Amino acid sequence: MTVSGAEPLHLAVALEGAGWHPAAWREPGARPAELLTAGYWADLVTEAERGLLDFVTFSDALSLQSDSQHQPDARTDRVRGRLDAVLTAARIAPLTSHIGLMPAATVTHTEPFHISKAIATLDWVSSGRAGVAVKVSARQDEFGHFGRRTLAAGPQAVSDLFDEAADYVEVVRRLWDSWEDDAEIRDTATGRFIDRSKLHYIDFAGRWFAVKGPSITPRPPQGQPVVSALGHGDNAYKLIASSADVGFVTPRDAPGAAAIVAEVAAQRHAAGLADQPVRLFADLLIFLDDSAAAATRRAARLDDQAGAPYRSDALIFAGTPADLADLILQWQPAGLTGFRLRPAAIPHDLTRITRALVPELQRRGAFRTEYSASPQPPTLRDRLGLPRPASRYAGAQA
Amino acid sequence: MKQVHLAAHFPGVNNTTVWSDPRAGSHIEFSSFAHFARTAERAKFDFLFLAEGLRLREQNGKIYDLDVVGRPDTFTILAALASVTDHLGLAGTINSTFNEPYEVARQFATLDHLSAGRAAWNVVTSWDAFTGENFRRGGYLPQEARYERARAFLATVLELLDTWHGDEIIADTAVGRFISRADAGKFAHTDGHFDIAGQFDVPRSPQGRPVIFQAGDSDEGREFAAAAADAIFSRHSALEAGQAFYADVKGRLAKYGRSPDELKILPAATFVLAPTDDQARELAHEVRLQQVSGATAIAFIEQLWNRDLSAYDPDGPLPEIDPEQGENTIARGRASVRMYRDPIATARDWRARAQAGNLSIRELIIEVTGRQSFVGAPATVAASINEFVQADASDGFILVPHITPGGLDEFADTVVPLLQERGVYRTEYHGTTLREHLGLEAP
Numbered sequence: 001m002t003v004s005g006a007e008p009l010h011l012a013v014a015l016e017g018a019g020w021h022p023a024a025w026r027e028p029g030a031r032p033a034e035l036l037t038a039g040y041w042a043d044l045v046t047e048a049e050r051g052l053l054d055f056v057t058f059s060d061a062l063s064l065q066s067d068s069q070h071q072p073d074a075r076t077d078r079v080r081g082r083l084d085a086v087l088t089a090a091r092i093a094p095l096t097s098h099i100g101l102m103p104a105a106t107v108t109h110t111e112p113f114h115i116s117k118a119i120a121t122l123d124w125v126s127s128g129r130a131g132v133a134v135k136v137s138a139r140q141d142e143f144g145h146f147g148r149r150t151l152a153a154g155p156q157a158v159s160d161l162f163d164e165a166a167d168y169v170e171v172v173r174r175l176w177d178s179w180e181d182d183a184e185i186r187d188t189a190t191g192r193f194i195d196r197s198k199l200h201y202i203d204f205a206g207r208w209f210a211v212k213g214p215s216i217t218p219r220p221p222q223g224q225p226v227v228s229a230l231g232h233g234d235n236a237y238k239l240i241a242s243s244a245d246v247g248f249v250t251p252r253d254a255p256g257a258a259a260i261v262a263e264v265a266a267q268r269h270a271a272g273l274a275d276q277p278v279r280l281f282a283d284l285l286i287f288l289d290d291s292a293a294a295a296t297r298r299a300a301r302l303d304d305q306a307g308a309p310y311r312s313d314a315l316i317f318a319g320t321p322a323d324l325a326d327l328i329l330q331w332q333p334a335g336l337t338g339f340r341l342r343p344a345a346i347p348h349d350l351t352r353i354t355r356a357l358v359p360e361l362q363r364r365g366a367f368r369t370e371y372s373a374s375p376q377p378p379t380l381r382d383r384l385g386l387p388r389p390a391s392r393y394a395g396a397q398a
Numbered sequence: 399m400k401q402v403h404l405a406a407h408f409p410g411v412n413n414t415t416v417w418s419d420p421r422a423g424s425h426i427e428f429s430s431f432a433h434f435a436r437t438a439e440r441a442k443f444d445f446l447f448l449a450e451g452l453r454l455r456e457q458n459g460k461i462y463d464l465d466v467v468g469r470p471d472t473f474t475i476l477a478a479l480a481s482v483t484d485h486l487g488l489a490g491t492i493n494s495t496f497n498e499p500y501e502v503a504r505q506f507a508t509l510d511h512l513s514a515g516r517a518a519w520n521v522v523t524s525w526d527a528f529t530g531e532n533f534r535r536g537g538y539l540p541q542e543a544r545y546e547r548a549r550a551f552l553a554t555v556l557e558l559l560d561t562w563h564g565d566e567i568i569a570d571t572a573v574g575r576f577i578s579r580a581d582a583g584k585f586a587h588t589d590g591h592f593d594i595a596g597q598f599d600v601p602r603s604p605q606g607r608p609v610i611f612q613a614g615d616s617d618e619g620r621e622f623a624a625a626a627a628d629a630i631f632s633r634h635s636a637l638e639a640g641q642a643f644y645a646d647v648k649g650r651l652a653k654y655g656r657s658p659d660e661l662k663i664l665p666a667a668t669f670v671l672a673p674t675d676d677q678a679r680e681l682a683h684e685v686r687l688q689q690v691s692g693a694t695a696i697a698f699i700e701q702l703w704n705r706d707l708s709a710y711d712p713d714g715p716l717p718e719i720d721p722e723q724g725e726n727t728i729a730r731g732r733a734s735v736r737m738y739r740d741p742i743a744t745a746r747d748w749r750a751r752a753q754a755g756n757l758s759i760r761e762l763i764i765e766v767t768g769r770q771s772f773v774g775a776p777a778t779v780a781a782s783i784n785e786f787v788q789a790d791a792s793d794g795f796i797l798v799p800h801i802t803p804g805g806l807d808e809f810a811d812t813v814v815p816l817l818q819e820r821g822v823y824r825t826e827y828h829g830t831t832l833r834e835h836l837g838l839e840a841p
Contacts, residue, residue, distance in 0.1 A: 025569065030571075032569035032571065036567075036600075036603075037511065038480065038511075038514070042481075061599075062500065062599070063597065064583055064598075074581070076578070077576060079576055080582070081577070081600060082600065083508040083512065084505050084508035084600070087477040087505060087512060088512065091477045091480055091512040092481070093428075093481075095481050111533055113533055114496075114497070117471040117474075118471040118474045120471070121478075124428055124470060125470075125475065125478040144594060144596045145596045146498050146500060147594040147595075148498075148535070188418045191691045191692075192463045193464065193466055196460060208534065211531070211533070212453075212531035213532065217426070217468060217471060218426050305574065
């Protein structure tokens, strides 16, 4: 069955430890003692690239993992300890050649100047495959790790954190634009390495910070690497609409997906960005097996080991690759660009994505059968159909 | 015989780097960094080093455009280089003024994990509100507070890294126990600079902590290094001055309960190689002409004079007027302007030297700045490097080639084998971690 005329489908995988389920590390094939090694992450991303996926995301936070999203716990039966996601992505970049690399970065306690040049550098070392999943920190313990301010209570404080995140992304993007593409001239006649009229102060001054610029890092291959954010509600939808190229959302069904798509589109319009695409991916947490019964049994077994049923902000899907392909093709017309799949257990569910789901979608004519080779080779933006932005400062006086 | 330690400094954003040479490659493409790192590893160097500056330099209120401009993010490029090398240490400058301990600790712990124990940190402090304009916390530290902040920052980072002992991850699938103690990573730290508490999230890395470098040879810098560093970067100097520096710094270790071997002294050094010594001297002069154009020479005297001297002819005599005294306002974002502690005396000295030798501005600047440390045939350079090490003027050198990325290739191919023949330089890596390459004990 060929789905002709449909938008091309895009698939991503969200990498997290030994998998998203808290008992995943105890599964056969898991490598729990290797989670802090480069080899482990290289194998995962290589597998995702073998499945022709668009990109992988790397989870991160500025605190130790915990069952609660809001506070630490004292559990010893879960994966605890992690690596910085941006550095992990950079470590993998030279070992891969097609797949996009999108590490998470917390924007609440960090410097936009540092993150801007880090992601620009990731774009350089990956030849245009970098993105960044920006993340707001609203955890008291993370505030305590920095000791610069305290987390205020109430909805206004959370709303402010999202507004601050929008300012942060604005600064990061301005810094990416602060070097025009052709600023490096190496003019031996005049002895000038750069044409300084093509470097620009960004002079950002907002409620939370001021940043002068320009960046110390030249404009990266994509001009602006891809910015993404995860969202569950108004604050996050607004951030996605105002600041992101890619949004991760968590609908429970196709009508729910359509409602979120409409909501983000309305916010995008309100932000004055209606002419710039934003690509929405639905997050799904997946257990994939040869039969739906086996998948359900495995989910139950893992829950049993973990001591409680696993709950997720995303829909939990337990079934066959063909069932998941059905769901994907049923939801996609709601306006989704694609899906970001969270494997419940690694390697089991990751390899079933790359070796069963992808072939199933290919059989239906719904997913690429090779990475396209043009332009030479495509950037993550090219892959997602996002135009390469010109520097906003091009043509302006320095 | 003492063993020579060698490291490679990726050519930086100074006039030492000759970007105008036809062989000069990109300063930002990953292929340049990979080439440079692979050469250093082929030559069995201890580590590769990257400098950092967090604000583009300015002169006369404009972005300085005569040298290489632009560089990658230090952590990110080092992490990428870990994938194209297996043994080479990966060292970077990270500023203690415009970062927070929790973040820097997790970045170094991560880099050390991802490189299987090859991370090193050159701890620097920044001094100026100029750079602070790029950061949300801004930043200005009075001179005397800079090392205090650096000491507190370093101590805090090490405290965070030590919250994990290295035996916590048991990952026992049968009993379902991942870590042995729930309080791994717990910390509470308060000093005059930091007031933080919580739980650090990166388990102990192969080296435990990165190898710590300190750059700078001020008295405060020497004391900081003696107390806390594994290696000190200094400026290259004549043999006797090097021996005096070496003796002074090593002599400071005892009061911190450390032995002289626990701190390596590694001056930065440049080199010019040619088949014969005469050819090398000739080539060295050509390189100096490339490094100091007329425009660069004017920029240099402006930095000392602290005035706009763009009307002067670089092929003419030095200005008769004296330098402008007080805070240097002409050049910003540049550490070297602080070297001129008495600009008027230095200017008088330069004028005297120019008059005595009948030198133009450009010829004078070629004479007084950045002469190459080692010039000669490979055998001459190898002998000279070994002499410095055996005479206790250094423990080795951090070599700074003038061409990116191939400027290290000839050294690797010609000088390194001669050092190996003398039995003063390794022919194979014996360990896997940087600490092992440097002969340092595990912390």
